[in-house]
Amino acid sequence: MKHRIFTTPLADVYPLYVAKVERKGRSKRELHQVIHWLTGHTEASLKKHLAKKTTFEDFFAAARMNPKSKLITGSVCGVKVQEVSHPLMRKIRYLDKLVDELAKAMGLSGISKSSV
DSSP, X not given: OOOGGGGSBHHHXXXXXXXXXXXXXXXXXXXXXXXXXXXXXXXXXXXXXXXXXXXXXXXXXXXXXXXXXXGOOOEETTEEGGXXXXXXXXXXXXXXXXXXXXXXXXXXXXXXXXXX
16 A cells, blocks of 8 residues: 555645745745755756646656765654665655755755765
């Protein structure tokens, strides 16, 4: 049985990511840079996936994951991302972790030093 998040459209969660980073003084542009770094999705492809309501499963299937993403460590909601065994769930947790780090006012340079 698939986890519910796998079949959830990215477009349903994306506004929550935007709100989280903007609440902490970060921009949508910075969020897009993080998503691009992790997945390889360009601005155009991200917009296309959001408009088509692509599921997380399909969004990450179309991604070119950054090889350095394996260096991301830490916890999201009490779960250590590096210990998540399911490959798709691990990718989703990587994204969650990077969004959390961006929202913690670390900015992109802070993320690259601490997580990546």
